[in-house]
Amino acid sequence: MRETTQTQNTLRSEARIAHGALHRLRQDLFVDAFAFRPMPPLEDAKVSRWVPWLPERIRHWARWLPHFIVGFFSVLVFLAAFTLSHGTGPVRGILVAGFALLVAAGPAVTLFRPVGAYWISLFAVVLDWFATVAFSSYGGSPFGGAAFPTHLAVMTLVVLRTRPRLAVEMWLVTFAVAAALTAFTGGDAGDLPPVAVFCGMVLISAAAVRAWREERRQVVETLTATAEERSRRTLLEERATIARELHDVVAHHMSVIAIQAEAAPYRVENTPPELATSFATIRENAVAALTELRRILGVVRSEDPDAFVETDPEAPQPTLASLDSLLNSVRSAGLTVEAVITGAPRPLPQGVELSAYRIVQEALSNALRHSPGADARVEISYVLGGLGLRIVNGTPSRLAKPSPGAGHGVLGMRERVQMLGGEMTADHTEDGGFEVAAFIPVANAAGETMAGGSTA
Template sequence: MPRVGGVTEQSEQPAAEGEVAPVRAPAPRARILLTLAQELLTVEQDPLPRMSRPRWLARLPHAVVIYAAIFFAFLTAQQMGEHYDDYGGIPLLAGLLTGTSIVLAMFRPIGGWWFGLLAAGVTAWSVRDNVGPGQTWPWIPSGLFAFAPVLLLVALRVPPRLTVAAATIPVALTGLAELMSKPEHSQTSVLAALLVFGFVGLLGYALRATRLARGKLVEQETITEEERARRTLLEERSRIARELHDVVAHHMSVISIQAQVAPHLVENPSEELRENLAGIRENALEALTELRRVLGVLRSEQPDDPANPHHPQPTLAELEGLVDNVRGAGLAVTTEIAGIRRPLTPGVELTAYRIVQEALSNCLRHAPGSRVEVGIAYGPRELHLCVANSAPTRPAPPSHGAGHGLLGMRERAGMLGGELTAGPRPGGGYEVSAVLPMDPETKRTDEDA
C-alpha cells in the first residue's frame, strides 16, 4: 500500500518555513462545552408566561413565586440565626439574595440561577464556623429547598442540556466544597442536593416538554383549520366558476353569434343597424374574454398573485375604450382629467376602473337619455373620481338585479382605505364620488401608527 504510506509520511513532515500551519477545528465535545458556557453566561430576558385559562387566574403562577420568594427569604434568615447561631447583617443579606434569586428567575432564569448560587455561597461561608454535630453543610435545609424553585423556573424555559448543567453544577460545587473545607461532625448534603435537584430538573423538563407538545398541537390544529377553510373556499370558487361558465358564458356566446348572423337575416340592412350589431358582438366577445379571466382567477389557488396571467387588471389607461362603449349604447358621456396623469399601483388602477365602469353601467340602466360627466383628478396623495348624470329623459326599464353595485364599489374603495359616497343631485340626477389613496400601504401604516 505505497499510496497510503506516502500520505502518512507527508502528513508527518513539519510545515515549511514561512507557511502557516492549518488551524484545527475544535472537537465536537469542546464545541458543546463552549456553547453551554456561553448559554450559562447569557442572562437574557425570558418572562414566565401567564396561565391561558382560566383568565382570572392568569397571574397565579407569578403570585405563587413571589410568595415563595418572601417565605424562603425569611426562612433562610431565621434558620441561620436559630439553628446555626448566626445573627447580624450576613443572614439578612443571604435571605435577601435568596428571595431575589426566586423573583429574578421569573424574568431572567439564568440570572436568577446565578443569584441562587451566590445566596448559597454566602450562606455556606457565613455558617461554616457555627456548624454543629448532625447539621448539614454547605446547604442548610431552607437553602436547599429555596434553590429548588429557581431550578424549576430554569428548567421550564431552557433546553434540556442547559437544565442538566443547571442541576449538575450545584451538586458538583457541593461535593467540591465538602472535599475542601467540610466542618467536623457535619453531615453531607451532596446526596440530598442530588435527589432534590435531580427531581426538580426532571419535573421541569417534563412540564416544558408537555407545554411545547401542547403548543405544537395547537399550531397544527390552527394550520389544519386554515387548510380546511382554504379548501372550502376553493371548492366554493370552483362551483361559482362552473355556474358562470355554464350559464353566463353560454348566453354571451349566443348573443355574439346572433349579433353576427342578424345582418344576414334582413334584406338591405342599414349601416346604422350593422354598426349597432357589430358593437353588440364586440361587447359580447369582450365580456367573454373578461369572463374567462375571472374564471381563471376563481379556479386559481393564488388569485391575488399579480403574476397570475388570468388576473383581470384593466387600468385607467383603458378608460377611453370604456367610455366609447357607453357612448355607442346611446349615452352622452364627457370626460375630464385634472392633475398630472401618472401610473398608479395595480390595486388602485383596477379599483378606479371598476368604480367608473359600475357607475356608467348604472347610468345605462337607471338613467337612459341622460348626460354623464366622468371626472378624474390626480392629487398629491389621493385619486378623486366622480361620475355624475343628469335626470333621465325617458323612464328606465325595470331592473332584475339585486342592487349590489353600490355595495361592491364601497367594498372596493374600503379595501384600499378609501371612501365612496353616492346619492341624488340637487338639480336631479345621481352622483357617485370616490377618494382613493395613491399608496394604500402607506395609509394603512399611518392609521396603525
C-alpha cells in the same frame, strides 16, 4: 497503524462532542445570563377552560395567577429564611435580613430573568456554605440553611420557564461548585451523592414536564394550521364549484348579446355603416368574452375527470322551478319535508335562482345526513327587494353516522350567499334541530323582469 487512526478519530469525535457541550453550556448559562425574559400571562382560552365559573373581570386577573404564586412563594422563603436565622446584635440582624432577602430574590427574579435568578440563588448557596464553615465553632451557619432548598426550587422554575437541557447544565454546575467547596474547605462529602441524585430526579421530572408542554404546544399549533388549511382548501373548492355553475349563466347572457348584435342590422332598413360596425364590434367582444369564459372554466375545473359523471354537462342549471323534483328526491330517501312558498313567485336572475336551489339542496342533504328520522320544512319567501330562504329540521330520531365533511356544506352555502351580497345564519334550534336562514337581495323589479326575459 489502522488502530491508531481509529483511536485518533474517536478522540477527535469525543473532543468535538465535548466542545459542543461546553459551547451550549456557555450560551445557556453565561451569555446574556441576566437578559430580560418576562414570563407572559396565561392565555384567556386556558383561563376560561380552567375556571369558567369565575366572573369575567376576575378571570382577567387570573391570567397572572402563576406570577402571584411565585411572588407569594418568595415571600414565604423570605419569612422562612429570616425565622430560621439566628444571631444577636444589630449587625447580625442586618446580615440575616440581607441574606433572607438574597435567598428570596431567586424565585422572584425567575419571572423576569430566569438564568440570572439561578446565579443569584447559587451565590446565596455559596455564601451560606462559607458561613457554615466560618461559624462551625459557634453552632453552624447563622443563616439557618434555607439557601439550598430554595436553590432547588429556583432550578425547577428555571427549567419550567426555559428549556429541558438547562436541567442537566445547572445540575452539573451546581454540584461541581459543591464538590469544589467541599474539597476547598475539607468538609465531609458523604451527603453530596444522595443529594445530587435527589436533585437530579427533581430536575429530570421538571424537564419532562417542560418537554411535554412544548410538544403539546407544537401539536396544537400543527392541528390549528391543518384545520385552517383544510378550511381554506374547502373554501377554494366551493368557489371553484360556484364558478363552474355560474359559467352557464354568464355564457347564456353573452350568447344572447352576440346573437342580438348579429341580427340587429337586418331588422333595420338602410342600416348606417357606423351602426353596423358597432353591432359587429359588440358581437366580436361577446364572442371573445365567451372564449375567455371557457378558458377560465378550464382553469377552475375539477381535477377529477369524473366530476360530472352523475349529471349531464349539457343540461341547464337548476332553478327554483325544479324544486318539486328535488323535494320528491329527498322524500324518496326517507326525509319528510314540507315546502311553503309565500309571496308572488316571479322570475329572478339566473344566478339567484341557481344559488337558492343549491342552498335548499345542501340544507336538505345535511338534514338527511346529520338528522336521520327528522322532519324538515322549506320556506321560500318572495319579498320586496330579494328572496328569503329558511330550511329547518327537527330533532333526529336515531343516532347519525359520523361525517368527515361536517361543516363544509354550510361553508359552501355561506359563500354563495356572500357572493350575491346576501346574509345567512346557520345554527342549532332550541329543540335540538338545525336551521338555515338566508336572504338574497335582488336590485329592483325592472332588473328582475329583464333578467327573467333573457332567461326565457
